[in-house]
Amino acid sequence: MAYVVDTAQMDPGNAKEYLRLVETEAVPVMTDAGAGFVSCWETSGELGEEVSVKTIWSFTDHVEWNVIRKNMVLDPRYYEYSQKIAQLRTGGTRRFFYPASFSPLQ
Numbered sequence: 001m002a003y004v005v006d007t008a009q010m011d012p013g014n015a016k017e018y019l020r021l022v023e024t025e026a027v028p029v030m031t032d033a034g035a036g037f038v039s040c041w042e043t044s045g046e047l048g049e050e051v052s053v054k055t056i057w058s059f060t061d062h063v064e065w066n067v068i069r070k071n072m073v074l075d076p077r078y079y080e081y082s083q084k085i086a087q088l089r090t091g092g093t094r095r096f097f098y099p100a101s102f103s104p105l106q
Contacts (some may be wrong), residue, residue, distance in 0.1 A: 001099065002065070003038065006055045008085075008092035012045030018053055018088045025081040026055070033071035033078075035059055050090060062096075 010018055019042065027037050036058035043052045059065050072078045 001058055002061055003097045003099075004035075004057045004059070004065070005095050005097055006057075006092065007095075008053045008055075008089045009050045010053070010089050012051050014088040015042060015045050015051040015053065018085060021081065021085050021088075022053070022055055025077065026085070029072060029075055029077045029081055030057055030068075033075065034064065034068040065096075 008018065019040070022040055031037055038056035038058050039054075040056075041054045045051050059068055
């Protein structure tokens, strides 16, 4: 199993809308494309700093990820969602992770 971990940075005032879009638009688009939704986490907006939202998706390997990407780019909902959510972020990262040999999530 492999995981793509998206971490988005945003002003605290945008976090609620960002999470709403992940739940109502990203999850349906990504799961319909073939990705497994693992989790979504956020930092507190009460710390006087930007909020981070971490969304984790699972897939078997990069061969499957390429199929998922193809499915996403063929789905018009992906572009609508991406355009909306991009306006809320100030930055972020996308990383691919693989469990260590001793990890219980394998």
